[in-house]
């Protein structure tokens with residue numbers, strides 16, 4: 037047992053006892069969550085296991101301080117320690133990603149995207165209007181000019197990757213506020229290769245003329261050429277906004293370099309901190325110097341007061357991500373994803389785009405005669421945690437789907453390597469090959485219910501336990 041795990045063990049069990057003295061159900065749920073995470077193969081591509089230092093940093097009295105505003109310029113007194121926390125986190129983020137500016141206040145990825153959108157609207161729409169009208173801020177505008185400006189916000193266009201090829205709701209889709217703020221057109225992938233077709237994207241962008249071109253994804257298993265994205269943005273006068281929520285860890289770990297690194301090419305980059313980057317649950321925004329002043333208006337424009345304890349944990353996670361150990365981790369995440377994809381393919385699975393070159397894999401569940409929902413549930417019964425996901429032109433829609441998305445960041449953090457991921461591929465194919473849809477009253481395969489052949493869940497859980505026991509989560513931590 038390491039020194040850290042020994043002290044963490046005693047600290048956490050005392051903390052949980054204290055919490056249990058006030059609300060025992062919360063202490064119990066917290067203990068139970070650790071047990072669940074330890075006992076399952078976590079393959080959700082957007083999840084990870086933060087380090088003990090990151091977890092510990094979140095639980096302090098920094099949470100008690102209000103600090104609306106920016107470093108050294110707060111709307112509350114007594115913020116010197118929050119200033120230190122935010123400065124350290126922002127400095128690490130700038131240096132880790134080579135960015136001109138970093139804003140570490142966003143509470144999540146969606147919040148970071150909202151800051152990005154508002155900063156682009158402020159820079160591209162509001163500031164030029166104020167300058168034209170000779171006003172310092174919106175309060176100086178006449179009612180008529182303010183109405184004109186408000187209307188012009190609503191006329192702006194955004195172009196992002198289509199949801200069913202892996203884009204995210206926040207990239208201008210109707211169920212999200214971004215779809216209500218902007219006119220949206222999405223770009224898809226080539227019908228045959230299932231890869232982004234940059235020529236088609238350029239042609240569509242020339243026609244649509246977006247103010248903002250969004251690059252980034254939740255479920256596209258390939259790398260993006262951000263130099264080409266920037267060329268397209270420049271050609272049509274768009275701001276390039278990259279949402280790297282999923283792959284920030286691969287950028288931080290220098291797996292995505294050159295044209296695959298969004299930071300030198302994008303005007304604004306937003307991200308989460310808790311996915312492949314392995315930090316606390318949160319978000320951040322990187323920007324060129326020209327966009328920095330409008331990014332800084334994130335709170336109170338679209339964000340509530342900064343969560344100082346979380347900014348502190350972001351600083352610790354960024355510091356961890358600057359180490360050689362993290363670079364090795366990030367490379368393993370990508371290497372392991374290839375092993376997982378190859379292991380699935382050689383056992384007869386079919387994958388969207390035919391494989392992966394990032395951290396995630398999208399399995400086409402129709403090969404096994406089941407919907408994504410049936411596959412997700414059968415895998416969960418067998419101790420494998422995944423999530424169902426649409427595939428391009430999904431015949432089953434966004435609820436039942438025809439895909440399952442899996443990723444390597446979490447299990448790689450636990451120490452899984454090539455042998456373990458090949459075994460995971462074997463287990464997944466065994467479960468899916470032994471799952472059959474329950475027939476409807478009319479005799480057709482249903483979309484939700486299924487049967488898993490006898491003994492499959494038990495043998496999968498037993499094999500998973502061997503892998504998990506050999507690669508313990510928070511080794512030595514007893515709560």
Ligand code: PLP
Nearest residue numbers: 144145146204253254279281308
């Ligand atoms: N952007 C992308 C590309 C994502 O995949 C996600 C998460 O699913 C988000 C943003 C939102 O992140 P959060 O859940 O932290 O708001």
